[in-house]
Amino acid sequence: MAASAAALTFARRISRSGVLFPCSRPQVWGQAARQPPSILPTQRRAFSNNKILVELDASSGIATMKFKSPPVNSLSLDFLTEFCISLEKLENERACRGLIITSAVPRIFSAGLDITEMCGKSTEHYAEFWRAVQEMWLRMYGSSMATVAAINGSSPAGGCLIALTCDYRIMAENPKYRIGLNETQLGIVAPFWFKDTLVNTVGHRVAERSLQLGLLHSVTEAHQIGLVDEVVPEEKLQEKAAAVVTQWLALPDHARQLSKSMMRKAVLDHLLARREEDIQNFVKFTSKDSIQKSLSVYMEMLKKKKS
Amino acid sequence: MAASAAALTFARRISRSGVLFPCSRPQVWGQAARQPPSILPTQRRAFSNNKILVELDASSGIATMKFKSPPVNSLSLDFLTEFCISLEKLENERACRGLIITSAVPRIFSAGLDITEMCGKSTEHYAEFWRAVQEMWLRMYGSSMATVAAINGSSPAGGCLIALTCDYRIMAENPKYRIGLNETQLGIVAPFWFKDTLVNTVGHRVAERSLQLGLLHSVTEAHQIGLVDEVVPEEKLQEKAAAVVTQWLALPDHARQLSKSMMRKAVLDHLLARREEDIQNFVKFTSKDSIQKSLSVYMEMLKKKKS
């Protein structure tokens, strides 16, 4: 019952935001994007809500989602809801076959889950938040689009997870950027489906060490262990991402999608079968005094850092 | 019922070709092979049907199967039937403990499944064909012999699969050769047991990208990702293959075979449990108008290329 109610809440939330369900056509495209001279006005459309700018180049079939939620693109409930809505629109848009995910905020791709959503709120809120995190992962890891992460900044925890859901990861060469599932460092534990996604990408042994130590890898190291597929100078990143999606879109969609599904189905089914249980676990864990306390300490630290 | 009938058909086919069932001794060895001066006439025997030349050096216990089905050693129903018969003979031959698989056709190891078997034929034919492909894989991946692929030419799709079933892969150094499961490029999808075999060899991440893009890897790249174990100049290939089998045969057979079985059993059992279902899927997929059409187009393209 609780589970269904939570599911309803999330559905309503998406509904309120104007999400269009599968098989319907997006209605909210509108605001025209600035367009390069070489592309006809009718071929490039954009829609933007508060936190993510989405541009679709209809001639190439490639959409770009730019996270623009300063200071650090943290994954709040609002952000995640907007993310899922945008994904649903794009999946339903015939003209859209590929997706590039990148950041409009300098030096940060995404800092991961918004800790304020996990601190001092009701259990219902924790459940709704966690369902949204799951939803984002399910949609991205199971996306029928060819997806490329153009990682133009640091990408810890949930930010790293988003990158891991893509078909290909390109990271900007920058000695200051870091990427990894560093939950352990905060005294929390990456959920099993974060772990499954990491194991599928870097293998069991690297994942085991990286998760236990909560490692944030440099760009070079991330490349060496296969956490990112390619490293390029920052000014070449978007161009390279477009070239890679184009390469993936050269394949027949149906065959590419079935191959992707064959590789990811086991891990997707793993969460689908245990989704409500996973939400309960998260709520129970987050509600613990000890966890609330250490999250508060962490938030204070972040605040002091800023000021 | 359909399944049993198809199984019977395949069994009859093997039977007509003179296959010997387990525990019986091969009777059809015959035609003497040309023998190098250093080996006594009684120690080297060969048998050849139309498409594969099999030589057994009884002194070393190493058999060599040479694909000789020009122009491209494609895996037709006849080829596969002969392949399975030869394998069964060798498995039942006590003197035979190791196997080298290579090609007698220049520049090609095997081009993979014969598309003419999948085009414009009856559903019964598709089922019989697919059962033969499964049979080949089950016998090779589960072989009690130490098996080495001496890959002396390009090896796409089903050709790559044969190489993947071996215990060790050595490829000739040649900038023109390619190897990979490139099914996606043809608009079709590698079956789950092709995928399982690839994942066991190169790991999940490399397999995911390679399958989705239908990559045909250069020899250097295949070596880097672990798709082949070793690269040698073409003139050293057979010698190296013999040295490797000899190394594997230095181990006690029983312990080596049990170790191999322990590693491969899960994936073998996976197909055995779903064999009929997998045949039905193949037949259904292949019978689709859209697939028939794209295979026809592909065949026309191949014909034009030749002329």
Add this chain to the structure above:
Amino acid sequence: MAASAAALTFARRISRSGVLFPCSRPQVWGQAARQPPSILPTQRRAFSNNKILVELDASSGIATMKFKSPPVNSLSLDFLTEFCISLEKLENERACRGLIITSAVPRIFSAGLDITEMCGKSTEHYAEFWRAVQEMWLRMYGSSMATVAAINGSSPAGGCLIALTCDYRIMAENPKYRIGLNETQLGIVAPFWFKDTLVNTVGHRVAERSLQLGLLHSVTEAHQIGLVDEVVPEEKLQEKAAAVVTQWLALPDHARQLSKSMMRKAVLDHLLARREEDIQNFVKFTSKDSIQKSLSVYMEMLKKKKS
């Protein structure tokens, strides 16, 4: 019944040796270790039985177990019993959070299972012995401590297994040292949980080849394939091991332990679910005339080597 009886025997054995059960406090610490001047006498305690020297530095929370059972630290029933007792003591000691495993015998880490325990004994003895091997693995692979193997000598078979159970492996740079699961070379087969541990560490393909050939890898090769994580000059080994444990202990214990458990649970559960069956298999296999014979031959060979 047989299984319970064997379990009881092993429990009694541990009991006779003075093992302390979970939640109780160790009572047999005693004999003071030689202490470096910089550490206060009360901060470093040691206990030693016959075969393993255990030192606990309470200030750092790091224990060191030194195998001192010449000539080759072979894993006899006595050794394993003492090992499990020491582990249980340390797990129950609040002050202890990290563990370094190393050897006090020059040039050898551990030669693996003591073959005399598998030769010419009763089936009850084989069962008790095997239960002790399982117990060691279950405790080490599932340890809540951060564990580091400081591999200062060769480490074949069961010796390699001990190293594989740790969270991190550092090996001394020495061209003569070897490490690997070489069971096949002795005509026996590594059990499935040895295999699972190896696959989790080096991946499926490397494990498949290494197990079939019973490879003993050089230090360089072991590093290349990921069987060890780091190679250092022998004189730096202990210092490096301490630095690594310290790094692991910088993480919150609870989060680190849950992450470790998440990674290893499937493989641990695999043995727990089949433990008695696995013992029966071992007893049946070991009791075979052919195996007894080949083990005798091997033991004779070892004796001749010594003299």
